[in-house]
Amino acid sequence: MSDESRPQRTAAVIPAAGRGVRLGPGAPKALRALGGTPMLVHAVRAMARSRAVSLVVVVAPPAETAEVRHLLDEHPLPDRTDVLVVPGGDTRQASVRAGLDALPADVTTVLIHDAARPLVPVDTVDSVVEAVRDGAPAVVPALPLADTVKEVEPGRPGEPEPVLGTPERARLRAVQTPQGFDLKTLLHAHETIAVTGEGATDDAGMVERTGVTVVVVPGHEEAFKVTRPLDLVLAEAVLARRRATDAY
């Protein structure tokens, strides 16, 4: 079968193996409650809400893999969505790679979505999938910045840092997930980076290093990442508003 006539199956990989150090002491971040339900369950449902996604691969903290499997069995998804659970690695990049390695051969498009972004709306997920299916090999949702950004010479914590410059804000975007990829393009980036030993803080950053053009589509304010304690307060408020206004 030629590449053109092959059915386009879309899977989502959810890296969820981080500890959540910046959120403070407690269970691994993805397992902490948001509105009484683990953050990971919200993130998995957010992917399954897209009719394009028929498989979700959850990359769990290695010590909690069985617990995560049990948790997902307790929170079933629509019949059309399968869920796999695999153990993660020491870095986000290694965890994403573990998720990619678990994908079956018929997957052509992959979304990489942080468990730490539990409230991404389905329209944002769908717009990323659509852009990949329209031919973009790498797509990221992103928002313009509200703050001015300074480049600094990093110093010791608490010490003043000299400013090196002020990038033009109109050209900057704050990048979210899910990031969408033609699977072969992302696998090639992972293989290239394994050889060069470089790292990247997001998946699109890895693809950029292989010379492939990444495009941006509009992100959403509610796709923010739960990183620090105040983010959890905001997430609870957003979820409570949704539950009060629609059948969420």
Ligand SMILES: Nc1ccn([C@@H]2O[C@H](COP(=O)(O)OP(=O)(O)OP(=O)(O)O)[C@@H](O)[C@H]2O)c(=O)n1
């Ligand atoms: N070894 C790792 C590290 C991170 N992640 C995942 O990558 C996503 C984004 O990372 P971040 O928000 O930085 O999560 P943590 O690494 O858990 O946060 P922290 O740096 O505060 O510990 C999260 O869903 C996290 O679970 C992962 O799967 N494997």
Ligand SMILES: C[C@](O)(CO)[C@H](O)COP(=O)(O)O
């Ligand atoms: C992938 C990401 O969420 C895009 O903004 C971000 O780069 C993750 O960074 P973190 O340092 O792992 O929180």
